[in-house]
Amino acid sequence: MSQTRPVYSTEHGRLCPGCGQPINACQCRKGPAPTGDGIVRVRRETGGRGGKTVTTATGFLLDDEQLKQLAAELKRRCGTGGAVKDRVVEIQGDHRELLKAELEKRGFTVKLAGG
Structure with a gap:
């Protein structure tokens, strides 16, 4: 048995x-296990940021430590600052295409969201 x-x-x-x-x-x-459909959505946001443009990426199925490490590597790749807030990676500036290419190279399924 x-x-x-x-x-x-x-x-x-x-x-x-x-x-x-x-x-x-x-x-x-x-902590709670990450949930989602496994598709990383990359979008550009300006609202509520004093007119500054920020590129955000959501939907990662990584734990918090892996997400922080990935965010640091993406910031280095873009040559700019950023942060991880509530499991959302924020990169300063408009880097949608660069992030999409970099994340796809790392094996993520990526969609450009928003306008």
């Missing part, structure tokens, strides 16, 4: 496959 763990409890709901604790009390994961 195989050793299996339950994945759902009527008392606690979903259980973590790693530690067997309820998802809310899981000790083996640092």
Whole structure:
């Protein structure tokens, strides 16, 4: 007979496959798993930024540490500053085409979003 763990409890709901604790009390994961369809959407934004243009990329299925590392590499590639806020990579300036080419080279599925 195989050793299996339950994945759902009527008392606690979903259980973590790693530690067997309820998802809310899981000790083996640092944060919620990234969700989405796996398509990275790159768009240009100016609203609420004092007229400054910022290129944003969303939809990465990476953990927080990998996302920060990728953002640092993309900022270096574009030669500009930026940040990661709420799992959204922000790069200063209009770099949609450059980001699209770089992310596709790294194996991501990329769509240009917005106008």
